[in-house]
Amino acid sequence: MPGLCRSDPNNEGAAAPGPSSSERRTFNSTARLRTDSVKKSRPLFPWFGMDIGGTLVKLVYFEPKDITAEEEQEEVENLKSIRRYLTLNTAYGKTGIRDVHLELKDLTLCGRTGNLHFIRFPTQDLPVFLQMGRDKHFSSLHTTLCATGGGPTSLKLHKLDELECLIRGVLYIDSVMPRECYYFENPTDPDHCVERPYPLENPYPMLLVNIGSGVSILAVYSENNYKRVTGTSLGGGTFLGLCCLLTGCSSFEDALEMASEGESTRVDKLVRDIYGGDYERFGLPGWAVASSFGNMMSKEKRETVSKADLARATLVTITNNIGSITRMCALNENIERVVFVGNFLRVNTLSMKLLAYAMDYWSKGQLKALFLRHEGYFGAVGALLELLHSS
Amino acid sequence: MAECVGVDSSTSAHTMDKSIILPPDEIFRNLENAKRFAIDIGGSLTKLAYYSTVQHKVAKVRSFDHTAKEAHSDKLYEISVQEEVTARLHFIKFENTYIETCLDFIKDHLVNTETKVIKATGGGAHKFKDLIEKKLGLKVDKEDEMTCLIKGCNFVLRNIPHEAFVYTKHADSEFRFQTTHPDIFPYLLVNIGSGVSIVKVESEDKFERIGGSSIANLPTPALMFSYFGQRFDELLQLASKGQHTSVDMLVKDIYGGSYGSLGLTGDLIASSFGKSATADKEFPKEDMAKSLLHMISNDIGQLACLYAKLHNLSRVYFGGFFIRGHPVTMHTITYSINYFTKGEVQALFLRHEGYLGAIGAFLKGAEEDNPNQYRWVENYAGSSGLMSVSPDMNPMQRARSGTFDMLEMDRLERQLVKLPLLQDPSSYIPDTVDLTEDALAREYWLFCFEDALDGVVQRAVASQPDLPEAPERAEKFRQKYRHKLQTLRHQPFAYGSLTVRSLLDTREHCLNEFNFPDPYSKIKQRENDLALKYYLKAVKALEKLEWEDRQLALVSGVLAGNVFDWGAKAVSDVLESDPEFGFEEAKRQLEERPWLVDCYDQWFERLKGPPHRCALFFVDNSGVDIILGVIPFVRELLSRGTEVVLASNSGPALNDVTNVLTLDSFSYSFLLSSRLDKVLATLVRERKTDLVIIEGMGRAIHTNYYAMLSCESLKMAVIKNSWLADRLGGKLFSVVFKYEVPNRLHMIHSTL
Numbered sequence A: 001m002p003g004l005c006r007s008d009p010n011n012e013g014a015a016a017p018g019p020s021s022s023e024r025r026t027f028n029s030t031a032r033l034r035t036d037s038v039k040k041s042r043p044l045f046p047w048f049g050m051d052i053g054g055t056l057v058k059l060v061y062f063e064p065k066d067i068t069a070e071e072e073q074e075e076v077e078n079l080k081s082i083r084r085y086l087t088l089n090t091a092y093g094k095t096g097i098r099d100v101h102l103e104l105k106d107l108t109l110c111g112r113t114g115n116l117h118f119i120r121f122p123t124q125d126l127p128v129f130l131q132m133g134r135d136k137h138f139s140s141l142h143t144t145l146c147a148t149g150g151g152p153t154s155l156k157l158h159k160l161d162e163l164e165c166l167i168r169g170v171l172y173i174d175s176v177m178p179r180e181c182y183y184f185e186n187p188t189d190p191d192h193c194v195e196r197p198y199p200l201e202n203p204y205p206m207l208l209v210n211i212g213s214g215v216s217i218l219a220v221y222s223e224n225n226y227k228r229v230t231g232t233s234l235g236g237g238t239f240l241g242l243c244c245l246l247t248g249c250s251s252f253e254d255a256l257e258m259a260s261e262g263e264s265t266r267v268d269k270l271v272r273d274i275y276g277g278d279y280e281r282f283g284l285p286g287w288a289v290a291s292s293f294g295n296m297m298s299k300e301k302r303e304t305v306s307k308a309d310l311a312r313a314t315l316v317t318i319t320n321n322i323g324s325i326t327r328m329c330a331l332n333e334n335i336e337r338v339v340f341v342g343n344f345l346r347v348n349t350l351s352m353k354l355l356a357y358a359m360d361y362w363s364k365g366q367l368k369a370l371f372l373r374h375e376g377y378f379g380a381v382g383a384l385l386e387l388l389h390s391s
Numbered sequence B: 001m002a003e004c005v006g007v008d009s010s011t012s013a014h015t016m017d018k019s020i021i022l023p024p025d026e027i028f029r030n031l032e033n034a035k036r037f038a039i040d041i042g043g044s045l046t047k048l049a050y051y052s053t054v055q056h057k058v059a060k061v062r063s064f065d066h067t068a069k070e071a072h073s074d075k076l077y078e079i080s081v082q083e084e085v086t087a088r089l090h091f092i093k094f095e096n097t098y099i100e101t102c103l104d105f106i107k108d109h110l111v112n113t114e115t116k117v118i119k120a121t122g123g124g125a126h127k128f129k130d131l132i133e134k135k136l137g138l139k140v141d142k143e144d145e146m147t148c149l150i151k152g153c154n155f156v157l158r159n160i161p162h163e164a165f166v167y168t169k170h171a172d173s174e175f176r177f178q179t180t181h182p183d184i185f186p187y188l189l190v191n192i193g194s195g196v197s198i199v200k201v202e203s204e205d206k207f208e209r210i211g212g213s214s215i216a217n218l219p220t221p222a223l224m225f226s227y228f229g230q231r232f233d234e235l236l237q238l239a240s241k242g243q244h245t246s247v248d249m250l251v252k253d254i255y256g257g258s259y260g261s262l263g264l265t266g267d268l269i270a271s272s273f274g275k276s277a278t279a280d281k282e283f284p285k286e287d288m289a290k291s292l293l294h295m296i297s298n299d300i301g302q303l304a305c306l307y308a309k310l311h312n313l314s315r316v317y318f319g320g321f322f323i324r325g326h327p328v329t330m331h332t333i334t335y336s337i338n339y340f341t342k343g344e345v346q347a348l349f350l351r352h353e354g355y356l357g358a359i360g361a362f363l364k365g366a367e368e369d370n371p372n373q374y375r376w377v378e379n380y381a382g383s384s385g386l387m388s389v390s391p392d393m394n395p396m397q398r399a400r401s402g403t404f405d406m407l408e409m410d411r412l413e414r415q416l417v418k419l420p421l422l423q424d425p426s427s428y429i430p431d432t433v434d435l436t437e438d439a440l441a442r443e444y445w446l447f448c449f450e451d452a453l454d455g456v457v458q459r460a461v462a463s464q465p466d467l468p469e470a471p472e473r474a475e476k477f478r479q480k481y482r483h484k485l486q487t488l489r490h491q492p493f494a495y496g497s498l499t500v501r502s503l504l505d506t507r508e509h510c511l512n513e514f515n516f517p518d519p520y521s522k523i524k525q526r527e528n529d530l531a532l533k534y535y536l537k538a539v540k541a542l543e544k545l546e547w548e549d550r551q552l553a554l555v556s557g558v559l560a561g562n563v564f565d566w567g568a569k570a571v572s573d574v575l576e577s578d579p580e581f582g583f584e585e586a587k588r589q590l591e592e593r594p595w596l597v598d599c600y601d602q603w604f605e606r607l608k609g610p611p612h613r614c615a616l617f618f619v620d621n622s623g624v625d626i627i628l629g630v631i632p633f634v635r636e637l638l639s640r641g642t643e644v645v646l647a648s649n650s651g652p653a654l655n656d657v658t659n660v661l662t663l664d665s666f667s668y669s670f671l672l673s674s675r676l677d678k679v680l681a682t683l684v685r686e687r688k689t690d691l692v693i694i695e696g697m698g699r700a701i702h703t704n705y706y707a708m709l710s711c712e713s714l715k716m717a718v719i720k721n722s723w724l725a726d727r728l729g730g731k732l733f734s735v736v737f738k739y740e741v742p743n744r745l746h747m748i749h750s751t752l
Helices: A019-025 A030-035 A070-076 A077-088 A123-135 A162-176 A236-247 A254-260 A271-275 A299-304 A307-333 A348-362 A380-390 B098-110 B131-135 B146-159 B219-228 B233-239 B249-253 B285-310 B328-341 B353-365 B440-451 B453-462 B470-490 B500-513 B522-545 B549-561 B569-579 B583-589 B600-607 B623-639 B678-687 B697-702 B722-727 B744-751
Strands: A047-050 A056-064 A096-098 A104-110 A113-124 A144-151 A183-185 A194-197 A206-211 A215-220 A225-231 A289-291 A335-342 A368-372 B034-041 B045-063 B077-095 B117-121 B138-140 B164-167 B175-177 B185-190 B198-199 B207-213 B269-271 B314-317 B346-350 B375-378 B404-412 B615-618 B641-646 B693-694 B712-718 B733-739
Touching: A030 A254, A047 A162, A047 A380, A056 A077, A056 A380, A077 A113, A104 A162, A104 A225, A113 A123, A123 B733, A144 A162, A144 A380, A162 A206, A162 A215, A162 A225, A162 A335, A162 A368, A162 A380, A162 B077, A206 A307, A215 A307, A225 A307, A225 B453, A236 A254, A236 B269, A254 A348, A271 A289, A289 A307, A289 B440, A307 A348, A307 B285, A335 A348, B034 B353, B045 B098, B045 B353, B077 B098, B077 B353, B077 B522, B098 B131, B098 B285, B117 B131, B117 B353, B146 B185, B146 B198, B146 B314, B146 B353, B146 B375, B164 B328, B175 B569, B185 B285, B198 B353, B207 B285, B219 B641, B233 B285, B233 B328, B249 B269, B269 B285, B285 B314, B285 B328, B314 B353, B346 B353, B440 B453, B440 B470, B440 B500, B440 B722, B453 B500, B470 B500, B500 B697, B522 B549, B522 B583, B522 B623, B549 B583, B549 B623, B549 B712, B549 B733, B583 B623, B600 B641, B600 B733, B615 B623, B615 B697, B623 B641, B641 B678, B693 B697, B697 B712, B697 B733
Parallel strands: A047 A144, A206 A335, A335 A368, B034 B117, B117 B138, B185 B314, B314 B346, B615 B641, B615 B693, B693 B712
Antiparallel strands: A047 A056, A056 A113, A096 A113, A104 A113, A183 A194, A183 A368, A206 A215, A215 A225, B034 B045, B045 B077, B077 B404, B164 B175, B164 B346, B185 B198, B198 B207, B375 B404, B712 B733
């Protein structure tokens, strides 16, 4: 999701999905491919949804489990092989990974029962993935790949509106998956900070903060009434990019692991480092960060910090910045419920707790930070739903 | 762990540099008489403020009492040069590395001080406390940083004309300076130091820190330090050469183009540093620096917008040492503010952003001296101007004191106010041509002033025949003023909008600096004497005329008199070559009617009507101008029953009238606004002034030409400069006679 942007005036009024908004959703004429191919009430298998982000491609795959013998017989060989390949493996090529723990079992979609698989691989490997599709004679199948997000325009994909997919995906997953949404109880007390399920039955209005490579912030008033409030280019991509430059690490997981071992207060200058304690005149507690990386102005301190400390400081800086902007948006939009999604939060409890803390502390308990287990996959889920809906 | 709050200071451990030699002529001036100190020590820069008394010479005039038969001289008055003591504020900004050298220097030169304390603010105040106390023997008295900052900001916004400016990268003039406005509140101040503080300021004493972020400035240099060990200024230089697109992930990198439905263009940054995540690749430093600068500036701009929106504020000032006049930074912040608020919020930068804390700390200490009841004006001779220390932006950088930046302000002993008769005081812009925006005009006037410099130097020496060291001082004046002109050629924006008036002011300040209070005193004296000899004859000749003819003759007289002006080169050439060039000849030189701007007929019609209650006459030159031109005109007004108030400059500008008349309208220039004496303003109100007469090229054309008054006005001038004449579509000695009646009055008169 792109960062530096404001809400689009055309988008703000997009309350009801009329003909104009569906036009908007159709990015290129390849949509016709599908309308030709889909004659029956539901699309032919395989069912895929894809979200091409700046860093990661997110793919959801619906594996039908209620295949009849007749279907089994009809199923062309290459389709069968795809199903087997995807479901029997958890890693694809060098970089593709299936998040097994997120798999949704016995799901009923469009009258079919099956499992929903969540797969991701780096965007830079998209050509490899497509080549694999070609090798397995993907193109001979009567199917359309519904995709959202970015990706090279040369790809023959049915492109969908990213934000709409995102919101649909969130609402859908939350409706089928119990305990999908959760929050942290006692976020300001590290000893008693525990995860608790949050029933998202009546979610509106909510601020939906999608932290991918960049950040988009949406105000959602109903399934079809939402606007993009703002965004920032300081997102997960920035964290990883800076971490790579500062520590020489090469993956998100490495960067996070380093961060978990580091101490940001060795890098950041805190209020108490300047004032000896709280800056009472303005109600700033001594532990608050006064200057991110502020200690790095000093040569001696530069020599004593570890790479882990730098990684941690980078994580804290980026997370806090997202927290600040989110909080201001929540105030401006007068919304108290904030849902954070996006792959920046994947295996990143550190950032989630930081965000929970920041929302709670600086709003004096007014704002609630909510998280979803399927963090980064909602756009892809939305794309899949679109495939099924439109048929 | 929590949201960052950003407090704008940090200390750093620079190693002290004791090897530099300070150039005392240029920095730490008037230290001997320093009365009060304040210091603001930031993360890398120290700002020192002190207040000194300055002794300089002024020319005083003493009239002889001619009625008492005291006529041992045939001169009208005598001139004496006296010493006058005035107050001046000095601000010096230097890198923390020099702090010890500077403290030693101060200690060695501090002679007459009675002060026992030094007010200190900034994050470094704590760190350097012991050093300061040990070196200076003064007690360090710490002041709250934010309070100082706001106090300083209010002070510069009120006192320094053209303090705030809007930055537009691709405009004719990148800097658009704002005029000072009495209502400065409310505003948002975004102070960017090591962190960011966002402060909502509602009145002099009421302000609130509403937020901040720590993604600012120092994290980045800090971050870069840890990577390359670069210094901040070097980083900015690097950034100006870099391409951020190799490091940042743009919208088009993800979407292949723009993201139309969201209104995101392809060139927008989707993820800062998003491309540097792809391991192993090396990125040029320049590109990373640029990306970093973009990231920080965008982020600050975005936060500022969110706060401005939440608090309903439309003016956002940016201060702190992050910006320091760096074009890329200002451009990115401005762009980001425009982008996020769709132009509803204006990003304003400050010429003296770096001094806010020091000014505030000084004011805190000086509260018992009531600094607020005075008016302070920037002294152009002693101030180094915007961007004077930016390494690659100022080719005129002073060799030895390149990293020292200065601001000096003079205290005026009188309150200055706006002329109550201005139709719309808040929109009054005195200067007719802004040379910052008009490159052709700028070139011409800079050339003019440089060309006239030799003459001014000669006059200056001639004005002090008894002082043997005068030529040496005059030479120093020449160097200083020439240097100022050269700086302005490269950086027309260095002192705010460049105008003919500011060029004259700068020359005045430089002349005063070297104790030439009035280089034209001798010439004025001679001309006054010559004119007076002809006065009676001229008046008698006028009295003989019929009423109708006399009115035109009086106007011609004022105009002819106005030809006599040493400041205009064309005139001084004639006068120099032919001292007998007479008043009558001047009349013949005047353009025939109809003049270039000719409202005489309307004026003549008006004279047939009822007399004015009170006329305020801003006079121009001494000698022939006032004695043979203005006085007869005034006599006629008086005879109609109109009261007349004559207003002149209190300080000399060329051969302007000084002190000959009863009322002064302040100093060097010719403004109806802000720089007018309060006494005069009161008088104008009490006497119910209904006519304002402005005479001379400086007051009626270079300035005020477009000023709309709420009463009738006459603007009279002879154009004595062929370039300006060209511009206005006339020729040398063309006449401007502009008579204006405000709309409302006009209707009343026409119905009468």
